[in-house]
Amino acid sequence: MVFEGLAEKLQNTLKKLKGKGKLTEQDVAEAMREVKLALLEADVNFKVVKDFVKKVKERAIGVDVLESLTPGQQVIKIVNEELTDLMGQTQSKLTFASTPPTIIMLVGLQGAGKTTTCGKLSGLLKKQGKRPLLIAGDIYRPAAIKQLQVVGSQVDVPVFTMGDKLSPVDIVKAGVEHGINHGNDVIIIDTAGRLHINEELMEELQDVKSTTKPHEILLVIDSMTGQDAVNVAEEFNGKLGIDGVILTKLDGDTRGGAALSVRAVTNKPIKYVGLGEKLEDLEPFHPDRMASRILGM
Amino acid sequence: QSYQSIDEDLFEELEEILITADIGVNTTMEVIDELRNTIKQEKIKDPQEIKNLLKQKLTDILNQLSSTDLNVEPTPSIILVVGVNGVGKTTSIGKIAHRLKKQGKRVLLAAGDTFRAAAIDQLKIWGDRVGVDVIKHQEGSDPAAVIYDAIQAARARNIDVLICDTAGRLHNKKNLMNELGKVFKVVEREYPQATKEILLVLDATTGQNAIQQAKTFKEVANISGLVLTKLDGTAKGGIVIAISRELNIPVKLIGVGEKMEDLQEFHVKNFVSALFGEE
Numbered sequence: 001m002v003f004e005g006l007a008e009k010l011q012n013t014l015k016k017l018k019g020k021g022k023l024t025e026q027d028v029a030e031a032m033r034e035v036k037l038a039l040l041e042a043d044v045n046f047k048v049v050k051d052f053v054k055k056v057k058e059r060a061i062g063v064d065v066l067e068s069l070t071p072g073q074q075v076i077k078i079v080n081e082e083l084t085d086l087m088g089q090t091q092s093k094l095t096f097a098s099t100p101p102t103i104i105m106l107v108g109l110q111g112a113g114k115t116t117t118c119g120k121l122s123g124l125l126k127k128q129g130k131r132p133l134l135i136a137g138d139i140y141r142p143a144a145i146k147q148l149q150v151v152g153s154q155v156d157v158p159v160f161t162m163g164d165k166l167s168p169v170d171i172v173k174a175g176v177e178h179g180i181n182h183g184n185d186v187i188i189i190d191t192a193g194r195l196h197i198n199e200e201l202m203e204e205l206q207d208v209k210s211t212t213k214p215h216e217i218l219l220v221i222d223s224m225t226g227q228d229a230v231n232v233a234e235e236f237n238g239k240l241g242i243d244g245v246i247l248t249k250l251d252g253d254t255r256g257g258a259a260l261s262v263r264a265v266t267n268k269p270i271k272y273v274g275l276g277e278k279l280e281d282l283e284p285f286h287p288d289r290m291a292s293r294i295l296g297m
Numbered sequence: 298q299s300y301q302s303i304d305e306d307l308f309e310e311l312e313e314i315l316i317t318a319d320i321g322v323n324t325t326m327e328v329i330d331e332l333r334n335t336i337k338q339e340k341i342k343d344p345q346e347i348k349n350l351l352k353q354k355l356t357d358i359l360n361q362l363s364s365t366d367l368n369v370e371p372t373p374s375i376i377l378v379v380g381v382n383g384v385g386k387t388t389s390i391g392k393i394a395h396r397l398k399k400q401g402k403r404v405l406l407a408a409g410d411t412f413r414a415a416a417i418d419q420l421k422i423w424g425d426r427v428g429v430d431v432i433k434h435q436e437g438s439d440p441a442a443v444i445y446d447a448i449q450a451a452r453a454r455n456i457d458v459l460i461c462d463t464a465g466r467l468h469n470k471k472n473l474m475n476e477l478g479k480v481f482k483v484v485e486r487e488y489p490q491a492t493k494e495i496l497l498v499l500d501a502t503t504g505q506n507a508i509q510q511a512k513t514f515k516e517v518a519n520i521s522g523l524v525l526t527k528l529d530g531t532a533k534g535g536i537v538i539a540i541s542r543e544l545n546i547p548v549k550l551i552g553v554g555e556k557m558e559d560l561q562e563f564h565v566k567n568f569v570s571a572l573f574g575e576e
């Protein structure tokens with residue numbers, strides 16, 4: 001694999017430069033080829049990689065090659081800094097409404113992990129002292145409502161449902177009212193998985209948005225996603241204006257380059273990561289850890 | 298504007314097409330290198346011809362594989378459907394059941410995912426839609442026991458094809474992969490005479506990790522075919538080219554939507570055209 005030794009490869013490529021003074025354009029170009037391959041192998045989008053490499057190149061050319069560090073390490077340092085910068089320097093938190101309830105809506109492609117994450121997030125917020133309500137807004141997937149009810153009961157959070165015969169807009173409208181009447185200070189809406197190119201279903205989400213005015217629209221993305229992550233993120237962000245991202249299934253062995261792609265095209269922070277099928281497997285996102293993971297270091 | 302630079306631009310464009318289709322860096326580089334060699338040897342000059350040549354190379358890789366027909370003859374047969382979380386296993390089972398039933402086969406489903414919330418209910422709804430029975434236990438019960446019961450039922454009811462759902466599991470989780478091993482053992486022991494098809498479902502949206510998925514599932518199971526789902530989106534599913542090349546597993550079916558009818562046979566020519574954005 002390209003990755004296993006990105007650090008080592010960069011060291012080797014640049015070893016001969018030790019003590020040479022400054023990195024030249026030619027030296028950097030050689031190193032950048034390795035970086036480019038590593039990022040592509042990690043599923044970072046082609047265009048994102050191109051822009052990224054260009055930026056790192058500009059910074060790396062002319063850098064002093066200190067005796068104490070190998071040039072490879074220096075380039076890695078720049079790559080890492082730029083990656084972390086792109087990924088966001090700090091953890092990004094959820095925004096809560098000044099006047100409750102805070103309304104959170106989870107959206108994304110089919111099978112990304114929305115329903116499971118609804119359960120996880122409501123469980124987490126409950127532990128933090130909130131009184132969450134889940135709304136079953138997926139009327140399409142077989143047994144989606146039952147699934148949300150099961151995960152809701154596992155974290156002891158109530159689930160509002162009106163079956164699958166009414167439109168999601170009607171359901172969420174009634175659900176939010178229900179939540180307000182029952183003193184729920186956080187309302188999380190589960191939505192059906194859909195393709196970003198499905199006009200009709202994307203319009204449905206826009207209607208749900210204008211009906212409920214969510215404080216947080218979170219795009220749920222499978223961390224195994226490949227090059228298509230940018231198309232998905234661009235479309236969901238363009239049509240809905242997302243506030244953040246939740247990256248799921250990071251308990252796998254994917255490099256997770258989609259994280260970088262999504263962040264680069266939307267400029268919206270990744271707020272949480274899913275690390276398993278169990279409902280406690282949700283953690284705040286750490287940009288620096290993700291940078292190292294993508295680079296395989 | 299030298300001939301040389303036009304040439305390099307073209308290669309870069311081709312490289313971009315392959316990489317953005319998730320074919321992967323290694324396979325892309327290898328295929329492009331081969332392409333360069335062929336162009337040199339055959340002194341090809343026409344850019345349009347170069348694109349066709351590349352398509353041909355990809356087509357050849359996919360065509361080298363064994364038959365892509367679903368292997369359900371002679372009956373009785375059993376299809377086990379495996380894969381990581383959320384790729385489309387249960388939905389594909391509904392679609393396959395529908396297809397086989399239309400062909401006049403007697404089909405039975407086994408709710409082998411006893412773990413995920415409402416997975417059993419989901420399969421049951423598919424069974425009702427298609428009009429086939431589902432053998433199920435309680436949520437949380439032993440999947441191997443469900444498969445055992447389903448095999449006995451298939452025998453007793455003279456079923457042609459038994460299709461077994463399994464829980465989604467990440468390939469890097471040893472204990473979950475071992476659990477799958479137990480299910481296979483039951484099948485070997487209880488249904489030795491059945492024709493076996495073990496399908497690995499891959500989501501076309503998946504990037505390079507799909508190679509690892511295929512490798513690891515192949516280690517615990519004799520994967521006989523792939524089902525590539527969600528091709529109705531904008532993802533191209535190019536990773537199956539790398540998988541074909543490295544692991545020699547054919548794509549047998551593709552998923553192109555969420556409805557019962559949204560299942561198609563895999564046509565190499567159409568797939569390769571779609572990689573290049575041609576329908």
Ligand SMILES: Nc1nc2c(ncn2[C@@H]2O[C@H](COP(=O)(O)OP(=O)(O)OP(=O)(O)O)[C@@H](O)[C@H]2O)c(=O)[nH]1
Binds near residue numbers: 116144382
């Ligand atoms: N390993 C792992 N599995 C996860 C994670 N998050 C979700 N899953 C699994 O992924 C699969 C799909 O999750 P769902 O919550 O049903 O996904 P969804 O986005 O609601 O799916 P649709 O409603 O069909 O669009 C299930 O098997 C979940 O258990 C995670 O962080 N790690």
Ligand SMILES: Nc1nc2c(ncn2[C@@H]2O[C@H](COP(=O)(O)OP(=O)(O)OP(=O)(O)O)[C@@H](O)[C@H]2O)c(=O)[nH]1
Binds near residue numbers: 384413
């Ligand atoms: N657009 C599209 N969606 C699909 C396709 N196949 C499955 N889906 C959707 O993907 C989601 C997940 O499908 P499932 O069949 O539940 O996937 P699974 O692999 O059984 O999931 P787990 O059992 O949780 O691991 C559902 O929303 C399906 O409707 C397809 O070919 N195209």
Ligand SMILES: [K+]
Binds near residue numbers: 527528529530531532
């Ligand atoms: K497609």
Ligand SMILES: [Mg+2]
Binds near residue numbers: 115116144
């Ligand atoms: Mg769901």
Ligand SMILES: [Mg+2]
Binds near residue numbers: 386388463465
């Ligand atoms: Mg399933």
